Amino acid sequence: MAADRTQKLLNLERPTAELLFLLVTASGRKRVLEIGTSNGYSAIWLACALKKTGGDPLTTIEQNAAKAAQARENLRRAGTQKYAQVIEGDATRLCAALDGPFDCVFFDADRISAPAQLELLLPKLADDVLLIADNARSHPQEIADYLAAVEALPQFDATLIPVGKGLHVAYRRPPANGNATR
Numbered sequence: 001m002a003a004d005r006t007q008k009l010l011n012l013e014r015p016t017a018e019l020l021f022l023l024v025t026a027s028g029r030k031r032v033l034e035i036g037t038s039n040g041y042s043a044i045w046l047a048c049a050l051k052k053t054g055g056d057p058l059t060t061i062e063q064n065a066a067k068a069a070q071a072r073e074n075l076r077r078a079g080t081q082k083y084a085q086v087i088e089g090d091a092t093r094l095c096a097a098l099d100g101p102f103d104c105v106f107f108d109a110d111r112i113s114a115p116a117q118l119e120l121l122l123p124k125l126a127d128d129v130l131l132i133a134d135n136a137r138s139h140p141q142e143i144a145d146y147l148a149a150v151e152a153l154p155q156f157d158a159t160l161i162p163v164g165k166g167l168h169v170a171y172r173r174p175p176a177n178g179n180a181t182r
């Protein structure tokens with residue numbers, strides 16, 4: 001019998017997680033939102049990155065209660081629970097309620113709902129926000145609307161990095177006067 005996809009953990013490949021860590025630390029991100037926690041593999045990398053940058057604890061969203069519980073336990077076992085908050089529920093509903101600003105959002109949930117989540121998050125994004133999405137190569141059709149939505153936004157530079165399942169990275173150039181909101 002085929003395994004129920006909703007139970008699969010679908011963690012990032014290690015090279016993708018390492019790149020995510022480097023992007024967050026090298027650019028000094030302080031307010032990171034992750035959509036799609038699973039059992040907390042990428043959340044641990046992001047929490048370690050935020051510990052390094054002196055940022056706020058990671059906010060990470062997972063709709064599956066069992067996975068959210070596993071993520072909390074894995075973050076605790078990794079000694080990173082202080083640097084991450086796992087919120088349980090549907091990300092699109094929660095994005096409407098979250099406070100910003102976020103200077104980095106990592107989209108790693110179902111891809112189809114990412115454009116709606118991006119739309120809800122737009123007023124809550126720092127000027128120099130980094131938007132990152134996995135599965136750009138593995139699920140090109142599912143992610144197409146998200147990529148189109150990012151492309152339609154002004155002042156973003158973007159690239160698709162062929163690591164793991166394909167990591168799409170978009171960065172909004174801050175205003176020339178340097179008054180970026182963080």
Ligand SMILES: C[S@@+](CC[C@H](N)C(=O)[O-])C[C@H]1O[C@@H](n2cnc3c(N)ncnc32)[C@H](O)[C@@H]1O
Nearest residue numbers: 010011012036038041042062063090091109110
């Ligand atoms: C690819 S996995 C995340 C893997 C994780 N980032 C990691 O590398 O360890 C996607 C997760 O997103 C969750 N998910 C899917 N749609 C969601 C939604 N609308 N709201 C919240 N979580 C969602 C799934 O339950 C699944 O655990």
